[in-house]
Amino acid sequence: MSCKPILSILLFAASAQFTSPASAAGPEPITPIQPAQVRNPAMVELGKQLFFDPRLSKSGFISCNSCHNLSMGGTDNLRSSIGHNWQQGPINSPTVLNAKFNAAQFWDGRAADLKAQAGGPVANPKEMAFSHALAVEVLQSIPGYVAAFKQAFGNQKLGMEEVTQAIAAFEETLVTPDSRFDKWLKGDRRALTRKEQEGYRLFKESGCIACHNGPAVGGNSFQKMGLVAPYQTSNPAQGRADVTGKEADRFHFKVPTLRNVELTYPYFHDGGAATLAEAVDTMARIQLGRQFSADENAKVVAFLKTLTGKQPRLQLPVLPPSSEKTLRPQPFDHP
Template structure:
């Protein structure tokens, strides 16, 4: 099976899987009875046919957000989570916060090809943005975390990133009277635990929402919201560019995994599943505010949106594990520019006031 196949199960969205079309149908039905033949045929059709067409592009619906216990976050939770997001106490040496790598001024990324840990040690992948993660049921480049709450603790405890054991995280925050008071107000707990810490950070991250771009206003009926080049780029995005095979839905991601053929030694999703069919496959990133999140790809190897479009136009990186969805597009130079114009129409300024840390 190709590397683009996803076996991730989510409660809200069925991933479109791409199945091989090379199954053999029994060459001579005289060798089997009709019942077996019919069952075999049904199975073949089920396996060889994509489960779902591309989800229509649109504006994200707040009602579709994935919430902790299906409960809306309170303003206090959000403010508490913002404090934690900017607090360098969450790293072992006090040198790095969540916002160090997910900098609001850099598209909630860090502007570098690959991230660095709290001891200035190099990391292996580009820092992904965190826009509209409230709708995602699979997180990180390799999809190893299923919820925002679990994702929030991962980098803190990672031996390569913030390097702070979670026991020490709890001890540090419990030693701060201001945090004890705020956690008591938000969660009615006398002792701060990692569970409440994760919930608070995730509550803040759910507010990082892009849903009022020129594209959204165009969809809502404002025909002047997008330039003519962007409108033509939208048609290319859905048509000749074949972009919606992966970048579909309101957040422009199928939440699945595909290999673009980048030639490096990163196993991608395969390291999580242990399945070679996922070799070199990475999560499809959402495209809202993508103009602000350069450089691009899991390895940060492409520096501009035009570089990205040209990469796809040539048919990807050419590695053996390239998804069968990635093929040369035969776009003209003008069409490349129009696609970039459309991608830039997905941009919306998003500012965050740095909170006072207890």
């Protein structure tokens, strides 16, 4: 445990790149979320349709939005997700909100970016249980999609490259600016109560900020779950080691964003913490070797709730209908 303070200092120093030198509140290790810039509206609109389209799954029932529900903070609010044939997913679904700030995607970082991530669940037999080839075949059979791809990509072939690029373009717009905390960062001193400000001070002084910093208040590093005390879980995920094969990476997970954390319960890679109070208590103990008092815990929780930003205002897409040629969904093995 003696290495803990040094580690915290090192990590905190590493986070200096995220300070915001010009905010009225002074330089802070958390920076405001900027509103989305839409460069290609046709591609973003197409990506939104694909995000909501369950025809990218074998069953015709599961879409990206099923587990990254944009009505619920970009998550499903379940410990682990429900996949094809009601299979229990191996891990808690991370929020898609502000996911563009993540250094890598998935808890173990096995996808480099949003585009690389987007194809994963489609072909995962425990999630959407389809294949890239079949998903593309379905889309190519739907005249409305063929036209939308043409508008977004010109004469490029409609393939999985374009599908994931469009979904990623949509996901890049899923940012949540204008949280009360960001208003405070920008100089509105009355945006936070005294209790919330004290919570933020505790968050920094206790070392939480060492890993949870930058615009997304996390998402930019991998850290060991259970740095100073072991984390007890029945979830078998090994985290980063599953990708690198290195023993040193065992139980290292991507630090999740704390933006909108009020909405993204339950917490941790195994969804093991049902409430923010529980999550804060556990993190303090196993990552920082610190026991927060009830009052301290409540202050940190109060601060965390100020990170809820303006949720994306999305018009529900109307999906183009299948044609007579479209492969029909196969929800049940024996229909």
